[in-house]
Amino acid sequence: MDGSAARQVDYQALVLDYVRSPDQDAARPVRHPVVIVGAGPVGLTAAIDLAQQGVPVVLLDEDDRLSTGSRAICFAKRTLEIWDRLGCGERMVETGVTWNLGKVFFRDEPVYSFNLLPEAGHRRPAFVNLQQYYAEGFLLERARALANIDLRWKNRVTGLETGPEGIALTVETPEGEYRLGCDWLVAADGARSPTRRAMGLESRGRSFRDRFLIADIRLEAEAAAAFPTERWFWFDPPFHPGQSVLLHRQPDGVWRIDFQLGWEADPVAERQPERVIPRIQALLGRDTRFTLEWVSVYTFACLRMERFRHGRVLFAGDAAHGVSPFGARGANSGIQDAENLAWKLRLVLAGQAPEGLLDSYDAERVLAAEENIRNSTRSTDFITPKNEASRAFRDATLDLARDCGFARSLVNSGRLSLPSTYRDSPLNTPDTDAFLGAMLPGAPAADAPVRRQGEPGWLLASLGGSGFTGLCFGDGGALPPARLEALRGLARGAVPVQPLLVLPPGAAAAEWPGIACIEDSEGLLARRYDATPGTFYLLRPDQHVAARWRQFDPALVRAALARAIGQG
Amino acid sequence: MLNTELNLAAPDDVYEALVALHRDLTPAQSRLVNARLILLLANHIGDAEVLRQAMARARAGIEPEGRDDTPQVVA
Ligand SMILES: Cc1cc2nc3c(=O)[nH]c(=O)nc-3n(C[C@H](O)[C@H](O)[C@H](O)COP(=O)(O)OP(=O)(O)OC[C@H]3O[C@@H](n4cnc5c(N)ncnc54)[C@H](O)[C@@H]3O)c2cc1C
Numbered sequence: 119m120d121g122s123a124a125r126q127v128d129y130q131a132l133v134l135d136y137v138r139s140p141d142q143d144a145a146r147p148v149r150h151p152v153v154i155v156g157a158g159p160v161g162l163t164a165a166i167d168l169a170q171q172g173v174p175v176v177l178l179d180e181d182d183r184l185s186t187g188s189r190a191i192c193f194a195k196r197t198l199e200i201w202d203r204l205g206c207g208e209r210m211v212e213t214g215v216t217w218n219l220g221k222v223f224f225r226d227e228p229v230y231s232f233n234l235l236p237e238a239g240h241r242r243p244a245f246v247n248l249q250q251y252y253a254e255g256f257l258l259e260r261a262r263a264l265a266n267i268d269l270r271w272k273n274r275v276t277g278l279e280t281g282p283e284g285i286a287l288t289v290e291t292p293e294g295e296y297r298l299g300c301d302w303l304v305a306a307d308g309a310r311s312p313t314r315r316a317m318g319l320e321s322r323g324r325s326f327r328d329r330f331l332i333a334d335i336r337l338e339a340e341a342a343a344a345f346p347t348e349r350w351f352w353f354d355p356p357f358h359p360g361q362s363v364l365l366h367r368q369p370d371g372v373w374r375i376d377f378q379l380g381w382e383a384d385p386v387a388e389r390q391p392e393r394v395i396p397r398i399q400a401l402l403g404r405d406t407r408f409t410l411e412w413v414s415v416y417t418f419a420c421l422r423m424e425r426f427r428h429g430r431v432l433f434a435g436d437a438a439h440g441v442s443p444f445g446a447r448g449a450n451s452g453i454q455d456a457e458n459l460a461w462k463l464r465l466v467l468a469g470q471a472p473e474g475l476l477d478s479y480d481a482e483r484v485l486a487a488e489e490n491i492r493n494s495t496r497s498t499d500f501i502t503p504k505n506e507a508s509r510a511f512r513d514a515t516l517d518l519a520r521d522c523g524f525a526r527s528l529v530n531s532g533r534l535s536l537p538s539t540y541r542d543s544p545l546n547t548p549d550t551d552a553f554l555g556a557m558l559p560g561a562p563a564a565d566a567p568v569r570r571q572g573e574p575g576w577l578l579a580s581l582g583g584s585g586f587t588g589l590c591f592g593d594g595g596a597l598p599p600a601r602l603e604a605l606r607g608l609a610r611g612a613v614p615v616q617p618l619l620v621l622p623p624g625a626a627a628a629e630w631p632g633i634a635c636i637e638d639s640e641g642l643l644a645r646r647y648d649a650t651p652g653t654f655y656l657l658r659p660d661q662h663v664a665a666r667w668r669q670f671d672p673a674l675v676r677a678a679l680a681r682a683i684g685q686g
Numbered sequence: 687m688l689n690t691e692l693n694l695a696a697p698d699d700v701y702e703a704l705v706a707l708h709r710d711l712t713p714a715q716s717r718l719v720n721a722r723l724i725l726l727l728a729n730h731i732g733d734a735e736v737l738r739q740a741m742a743r744a745r746a747g748i749e750p751e752g753r754d755d756t757p758q759v760v761a
Binding site: 504505506508511513514515517518522524525528 | 718720
């Protein structure tokens with residue numbers, strides 16, 4: 119796991135050079151189709167997704183460094199799948215620490231453990247832990263490989279004027295100000311979002327009256343061996359009575375420890391090594407040798423903007439919403455914002471979809487943010503009881519969890535990030551045929567092992583980078599010529615749908631020009647999609663289900679496609 | 687529907703047992719026992735709608751006089 123080439127770059131120390139852009143010398147403000155403000159994980163992901171789909175992007179960041187200190191570490195399965203599509207998932211997983219198991223302790227006893235990915239047959243694990251600077255570093259390297267991303271460090275957006283025709287920006291650089299125009303602005307400029315402020319908008323919600331000490335420490339290998347690669351969460355442990363503690367492993371022998379401190383704690387004093395070290399020793403034992411990498415004290419809030427689309431400005435990531443870190447839903451949900459937005463913006467820019475398609479970005483991601491906030495708020499309420507009665511319920515739940523199955527389900531040390539199903543999205547075509555299982559319209563497509571041209575692979579990796587897919591389940595026999603022609607016809611539409619034929623386990627690979635085939639090598643694909651021969655799924659470019667039928671009918675597919683691109 | 691008519695064969699026995707449950711406990715211990723009891727009963731009843739009706743009935747007529755750490759609204 120250790121010693122990969124990635125270690126040769128110290129991403130925390132990397133200084134990203136300001137380079138003068140020709141735009142700064144232009145006589146009149148240069149106009150670009152898309153400007154993204156903020157090169158955090160969300161802005162970088164959005165830029166790569168757009169650029170990979172052929173949309174040129176200008177990405178502005180006021181800083182010249184990647185993320186520093188203790189920020190995101192847990193990156194979820196869906197995020198990894200998105201990054202796979204963007205060509206940088208493998209590095210994240212190679213460098214990251216893979217984990218699926220969580221354990222909860224009450225006082226000094228284990229009460230509950232959970233497996234976040236209890237079934238086999240998925241390419242990616244439930245989570246990898248990876249310091250945010252690695253994630254950003256790998257995204258940055260991917261972005262640099264794309265010629266149509268124009269990344270400008272030390273470019274701070276200081277002013278913007280919005281209009282129905284476009285946006286005018288004022289950008290400050292070490293060499294002075296310049297003006298820039300764009301058709302669409304993606305505001306991925308973080309929790310304090312200057313764009314949001316400049317537009318007089320707010321992100322509203324609730325802040326929790328509690329403080330958390332977050333320490334990243336480096337442990338020597340011997341000491342680290344005592345802790346498995348699992349998420350460990352203690353309520354009221356003997357080494358930190360009355361509060362909670364979370365322990366997580368990261369790459370490079372670094373461990374993240376969160377200590378709940380209570381509202382009264384002094385955030386400045388608590389950061390001092392003479393306070394921090396004894397707390398860590400109480401957990402690890404007096405003789406354990408470690409070094410402090412980074413220490414900070416946080417308070418958390420759950421909040422969001424009312425709308426994420428404001429005309430030609432689209433808010434994404436922390437700019438649009440914020441959660442407490444206990445479900446690892448911050449960056450993970452922001453990455454899903456980025457991918458939800460990218461294909462819609464591409465179609466609108468290409469004139470292939472009406473601008474109204476972008477309202478579905480708002481509708482889908484606002485609902486997702488609500489779901490994330492609801493989960494995060496509930497976890498924080500469990501971890502930080504609000505009064506004596508809620509503490510009694512919390513402790514009673516933990517007591518009962520030892521021997522009552524139902525109580526284990528109530529223990530809430532963080533409901534970890536899962537992608538949202540856009541259940542009632544206007545882009546969905548509601549089912550008319552009966553289906554079981556989770557792959558309902560709006561759901562993110564589940565992965566499954568497949569075989570492609572004899573080689574083992576994965577469904578999601580077979581879906582292509584940026585278009586719609588028509589997943590067509592066959593019975594292994596020959597397809598009638600008319601059906602083949604209809605499938606090929608889908609790929610020739612203005613907004614193409616690439617057919618992907620699924621053959622049952624053991625079926626001989628078929629050769630039909632223009633139609634890719636995969637073998638459902640373990641039968642899991644048909645099971646996960648409740649598919650029978652003839653079943654057809656229309657998948658969006660972001661791999662969410664748009665529609666499904668028991669039989670392929672090109673007219674229905676075309677109608678569902680129109681709906682999925684906002685023409686329905 | 688929450689049943690508010692008598693549903694116990696020996697109501698006095700049950701009431702006595704509830705009181706006895708708390709004998710010699712501190713207020714904090716009692717609170718914990720009550721919390722466990724409510725959780726066990728809630729799970730046994732299982733019907734979220736009935737539970738909501740019971741919660742509403744339990745809370746009816748009580749004007750809040752305390753304060754807690756319910757998160758503050760921020761912008
Ligand atoms: C302790 C902690 C633990 C966390 N753990 C997790 C976790 O495990 N999993 C998870 O998913 N999330 C986690 N998060 C949340 C995660 O860090 C954030 O959700 C994530 O960084 C948001 O990404 P972003 O790109 O939206 O914003 P940011 O990362 O904040 O990036 C915004 C960017 O915008 C730039 N910018 C700002 N203003 C301007 C301007 N005027 N002009 C140009 N550029 C500008 C900034 O320089 C910055 O680079 C955690 C957060 C904390 C604090």
